Amino acid sequence: MTDKEHISRRPRAEQIAARMTDSVKARRCAALAVMDVTANGRALELALAATDDYAGLEARDRAFARAIAATVFRRSGQIKAVLKPLVRKPPTAPVTAVLQTAVAQIVFMDVPPHAAVGETVEVLKSGKATRGFANFANAVLRRVVEQGRQSAASSPPRANIPGWIRGEWERTYGKMPATKIAVQLIKDPVLDLTVASNREDLAEATGGKPLGRQTLRLDSIGDVTALPGFEDGTWWAQDVSAAQPAQILMDQFDIIKDKRVLDLCAAPGGKTLQLASAGADVTAVDKSSGRLVRLEENLARTKLSATVINQDALEFESEPFDAVLLDAPCSATGTFRRHPDVLHNRSPKSVADLVRLQDKLLPKAASLTAPGGVLVYAVCSLQPDEGLPRIVKFLEMSPDFSLIPLSDLPGLDLPPERFEGGVVRTLPCDLSKAGGMDGFFIAALRKAG
Ligand SMILES: C[S@@+](CC[C@H](N)C(=O)[O-])C[C@H]1O[C@@H](n2cnc3c(N)ncnc32)[C@H](O)[C@@H]1O
Known part of the structure; x- marks a missing residue:
C-alpha cells in the first residue's frame, strides 16, 4: 500500500x-x-x-x-x-x-x-x-x-536543520554562523523584487526598501500579482542574492548592450530578464520545458526578448558567446527561507550526483565562451562541495581560464570573509536585520583572449 x-x-x-x-x-x-x-x-x-x-x-x-x-x-x-x-x-x-x-x-x-x-x-x-x-x-x-x-x-532552532546538513555547515562556516543561519529558517521570509526601472517610484507605491543595485524588499510575501507594476512587467520576484550573478557578469563589460550572452540553465528566467533588460542579446537554454513555459511568460509580461532553447546544455552547440552565465542545477539549500522543504528532500547522494553534473556543465560552458570572454558560475547551495571545489577543479584542467577576483557586492556591505579567495559566498544570515538573503556561491572567470 x-x-x-x-x-x-x-x-x-x-x-x-x-x-x-x-x-x-x-x-x-x-x-x-x-x-x-x-x-x-x-x-x-x-x-x-x-x-x-x-x-x-x-x-x-x-x-x-x-x-x-x-x-x-x-x-x-x-x-x-x-x-x-x-x-x-x-x-x-x-x-x-x-x-x-x-x-x-x-x-x-x-x-x-x-x-x-x-x-x-x-x-x-x-x-x-x-x-x-x-x-x-x-x-x-x-x-x-x-x-x-x-x-x-x-x-534550539539549530535542531530544525537535519544533522548531515548542519554538520557540513558547521565544518564549513563555523558553529556560530551555522547557528545564525538556522535562525533564518524560523523567520517569515521577505519578498524581493528585481526592478528594471523606476525603483524609487515602486518603493513609494509599495513601501518597499531599496537593497543593492536593483532590488526592492517588501516585508512579506503576499499575492505578487496584486502589486503595482505587475501587469506592466517593470519587476520580477527574485532574491537579492539571485540578482548578483548577472550583475557580476554585466560589471565585466563597459557596455553590455548587444553583447551575446548565453544563460545556460536559464529557467524560470530571473537572470535572463536582468540581462535582457540591460540590452544584452540573450540566448536562454534549459532542459525543462515546463520551467521554460514560465520563462516565456516572464519574458511576455516584462516585454523583453531572448532566444529560448529547450535543450540539454550538455548537447547545446553554438558559436561562442561574449559571456556565459552558468546558474547550475544544485541542491538549492541556500533557498530554505522560502523553500524549507529543500532541507528535507536532499541527501548526500543527491548532492554528489549534482556535483558530477556541475563538473560536466562547467567545461561545456567554457567551450561556449569566446576568447577574452567571461564565464560566471553560480549555485544557490550552501553545501561546500557545490561551490569552491568545483572552480578549483575546473581551473586545474583549464589553463586558458583565470579567476576574476571579486571583493564587493555594491550596496550590500557584506563582511570581507564573504569574498575569501576572490569568489563570493553569501549566507542566509547576512543582512539578517533586513530579513536575510539566500545562500549563493558565485565565481567569475575570464578566458584568455
Ligand atoms: C538554479 S535553476 C536556474 C534558475 C535560473 N537561472 C533563474 O535565474 O531563474 C537550474 C536550472 O537548470 C536546469 N537544468 C538542469 N539540468 C540541466 C541540463 N543538463 N541542461 C540544461 N538545463 C538544465 C533546470 O531545469 C533548472 O531550470
Missing part, C-alpha cells in the same frame, strides 16, 4: 471524506505532502499539487495547507522534541506525518487548538490505515496543547 493510500479513501472512509470540510481537506493535503517530500524527495509545491483535493480547494485553503506543511519543515527538530516524550513507540509514517502537522498548527501557528485537534482527528478517521489511531492522537494532541510550547522552547 502506498503512503497516499494510507490516509486516503476506502469504502467507509469515503463517506467520511464526502463530509470533510475544506479545512479538514487542507490539513489532509498538508500531511500527504509532508510524507511525499520526505519519502520521495518531491518538491513541496509538486507534492501538494499531487494530492487529490488540493486543486479543488479555494486559494485560502490551499495557502493554509502550504503553510502547515512549510511549518513542519521549518520546525522539524522542535516538533520532534514536542512529540518524543508523548509517543512511546513511533507510530506509522502516515500517522507521524499527521501528528507533525497538528503540532505545527498548535504550537507554531495561530490556529485555535480545539480546531487543530478536532480536525486532525477527522483526517485520521478518513483513512483506513490511520482510523485506528484517532483516539491515540486525540490524547497525544491534548497533551501537546498543554505542554507543547514549553517543550518546543527547550529545543
